[in-house]
């Protein structure tokens with residue numbers, strides 16, 4: 001049901017302090033995260049091998065974590081290294097350790113075969129540099145399965161309706177035009193122009209407008225990769241109206257008036273609950289000129305994500321009521337179907353190998 005050999009977002013870096021263990025469930029497996037003295041993160045199964053008490057209610061001690069029931073202490077590899085009142089420790093006294101990697105303000109865990117953990121397939125693109133972008137970070141818990149959220153993010157036609165008054169700015173172009181979609185090895189690429197849309201000032205608060213002298217209508221370029229297991233790397237640019245047509249609706253080659261980046265990750269908690277982590281922000285050069293821009297944009301985006309949450313949770317509820325009813329496909333489902341076939345292929349390849 002879940003792909004295992006991939007990196008799942010387990011937490012935002014800021015959530016994991018130097019001293020407190022953090023409990024997180026990823027693909028139905030409870031984990032405890034903690035930091036070693038040098039700050040590097042550790043992920044272990046959240047279950048003491050003695051009497052199964054969660055380690056997440058234990059205590060960080062140096063590079064290890066102590067279960068605060070009978071005091072067993074586990075190192076970062078999951079080996080029990082201390083049993084109070086007992087000198088010998090059997091080799092079987094251990095808990096599973098998961099590969100964990102921290103980058104760009106995110107903590108990623110590898111839920112499959114540890115030997116196959118490969119940082120080259122981390123969804124964060126190598127070109128991403130925190131210095132270039134003024135990112136803000138957040139997370140939403142959803143009472144909905146992760147596939148419904150992946151579906152939502154692979155088809156932005158919903159913007160016209162779910163986000164009618166926020167991201168869509170009252171326009172239906174998102175639903176009335178189709179994006180370019182191409183297949184990638186581990187996902188899909190979605191690209192489109194929304195031409196001649198309202199100025200950015202109309203969907204951002206007035207004092208957050210990055211270009212007060214911008215023309216009254218703008219062309220918006222939206223391009224994202226949606227990658228296994230549910231990570232979206234999205235760049236949005238605003239250009240003077242007419243740019244999209246001049247570029248023959250291909251990727252812009254000129255400097256935008258405004259650009260922002262979004263990195264979003266959907267992590268299954270259980271089969272019907274998920275966490276949606278997100279980070280987004282404009283270019284740092286823009287916020288140096290307009291200091292309020294990043295937080296205003298972030299607040300606007302959080303409102304929009306709440307609209308998604310309400311819709312997808314209501315959809316999940318109806319799927320419970322009508323578990324056997326078929327879904328009917330429309331043209332806008334192309335990205336959704338391509339992405340689910342990538343997920344299916346990787347699940348099939350994994351088979352029982354984990």
Ligand code: FES
Nearest residue numbers: 048050051067070
């Ligand atoms: S349950 Fe952890 S030490 Fe006993």
Ligand SMILES: [Fe+2]
Nearest residue numbers: 159162163308
């Ligand atoms: Fe949405």
